[in-house]
Amino acid sequence: MARRLRASALLVYTILVFVFLFAPIALVVLFSFNKTASLTFPFHGFSLRWYRAVLESPSYRDAIFASLRVAVISVVVVVVVGTAAGIGVTRYAFRGSRIVRVFLFFPAALPGLFVGIALLSFFVQTQVSLSLWTVTAGHLIYVLPYFFLVVTSRLQRFDYMLEEAARDLGAGPWATFRRVTLPLIAPSLIAGALVVFSLSWDEVFITFFTIGAQNTLPLVIYSTVKQSVDPSVNAISTLLLAGSLVFVFSVRRLAADLQQ
């Protein structure tokens, strides 16, 4: 009896934890469809007026494109560079390969504040003007460790004898990679790329310091909220949320890779 009571108390508690985690976000999404400017109940009915307001506002529109640009460039660079490094440390057990691994994971242990400050001070001194490129540099540092983790945990299980077999059959290094290695590791690369996109899309800490005149989506929300309450922030937040959940499509693949 007491045991059953405890079990149901735990169940109720866990449900409350999930409510606490998700209710605030649910409210933002709900009120992004509100007919009136009110941010509280009663809900006055559905409308898309705040989404229209977002799409008609040049500063929001530009921020969406800026965030997309930074995220896509980060994804492309990190996938190429990170995959190559992952193959390098797993295919060859060279001296120093452990150090290389630690070195590439290490940035994940640093607070965003430190990375942002280091970059800002460096850019100011070298007179690099702050722009979306400086933002991208910060994002690369932030996302590379995560992608590297995903790709090395997949490659750890990759049988490099397959490559040797292909080479023995006369395939060159590039053909071997494109025809043998790449198709086998592609699902993990895509999963890693989606995670990178989500992380970059949502990044504020490093971006805050490396941003130039053009705001990214999170920063435009930040500066709008700092000034006034504008109901269209609900709509733009919902768009930000949608982008940050892109990674969801990769969850199964990631779980399989990281559990090995």
Next chain:
Amino acid sequence: MTTTAAATGRLQPFNVGVARRRRIAIALLVGPALLVVGGALVVPAANLLVQSFIESSGYGQVTYHFTFSNYTDVLQDPTYRRIAWHSFGLGALAALICVVAGYPAAYFITFRLRRARNIALFLVVVSLFTSYLVRLYAWYTILGTQGIINTGLVRLGVVEHPLLFLIFSRTAVVIAFVNVFLPYSILMLTSSMQNIRADLLENARDLGAGPVRTFSRVVLPLSMTGAIGAFAYTFILTSGDYITPSLLGGTSSTSLASIVSDEFLALGNRPSGAAISFVMLTIFFAVYLGLTRLERWKGI
């Protein structure tokens, strides 16, 4: 003898060629990633370290004169010290709440759920990935004077005027911190609890241990790694945060991180800002190492 010499004589150039090709391949594969981390992190961080040892001379200006004064100034300044304690206090409180509040949920997910366990964990991961800023904004609207809590209370007649202390306060900051970092705690705790065999709990019960004793003598010690990891992680990320205090803390909670950013952006004093950053980083690493040592020392 002669045959081996002939053999090595023939093989050596071949081996050298293979070894060189191997080295080139490694360099080409690993090099670009090292360049990214080197160029975008190591060089700027080294530069920041140099900055922390030179003199500031007016807004954005520096004189290349070696000095320790940035560090001594920072460490002796009572205002900085007060704000540092404040930031670390908030971080420690948020981290403690996250670990304590995460335990029952992690316990339930690990030991009471079977088929639903993966769904529950999936939901935790989703909440971990949902935009940081959107969650802060959500609390901003919930706790605000026109927010759900205040309008609700006024309408119900509990209070006459909206409660002003809900938003722009330390409470608001801690609530948001817990909301953001609780999923990390739950994940770290469940992953360390997964190594506890369920029959161990049954054994404890069979030997007459009540639920409290089973928890404190079996579950707690065996999941200590997760608890310490979750605490350290939350503590470091929350006490180094400036976005949350600046959105929800109002003037009441100036954060350590906002001082750093002020030194750089408002005061243009790079050496001082650099020194504070390194002091902060050192404290974070000390806390992290201290906590992991503590765990080993306790022999768990």
